Amino acid sequence: MASPLLGLRTTIYAAPDLEQTKAWYTGFLGIAPYFDEPFYVGYNVGGYELGLDPHLAPALGSPVTYWGVEHINEVYQSLLEKGAKSLEEPQEVGGGIFVATVQDPFGNTLGIIYNPHFRLE
Template identity: 50%
Template structure:
């Protein structure tokens, strides 16, 4: 089968104050942005793009879309995000095969998913 879908490339979080969000995400992901403009801040997180964009006036928020960032220790990272000002959206739970997931809300109510998956290997 010739699949033209190559996999996840970018997750973008809309924020009302891009400078405050840049400061928070730099600490939360322990990474400096590689691209930093008023209209977009981009981070390289393990080869994947995390982007921040200014929220548009009247834009509605949704928590029905979740992207999960892989972690080595889900409990440690969950606690670290909470200490940085995130709030728990869903508790850490095992979803089968030793895979654990949780979601948190950043200070602007964007959903950030964390996943521990001992079976996941990049191609």
């Protein structure tokens, strides 16, 4: 029997000041949102949605979403330069897989991962 889950589609981050949060993510991602309304902003990131919701508050202990990257050290440094705070510096966790986490300026945890074994088909 196949899994009823089809895979990840959307990750939503708290955006207490939607315009400021949108400006930060637009600057970091280098793309404009495809959906931009006063109640929600959505970006298409490699076929997945990164959403910003002004009605959410950052949740301590919530699951961390790791966004795939090719050059983890460069992306990590870019996040820090844009005002994110380091939570976990890039480190190998085995098998050539590297992970890092930062806290964006709005209190959300943003994870990045380089995994040479995982490729979307």
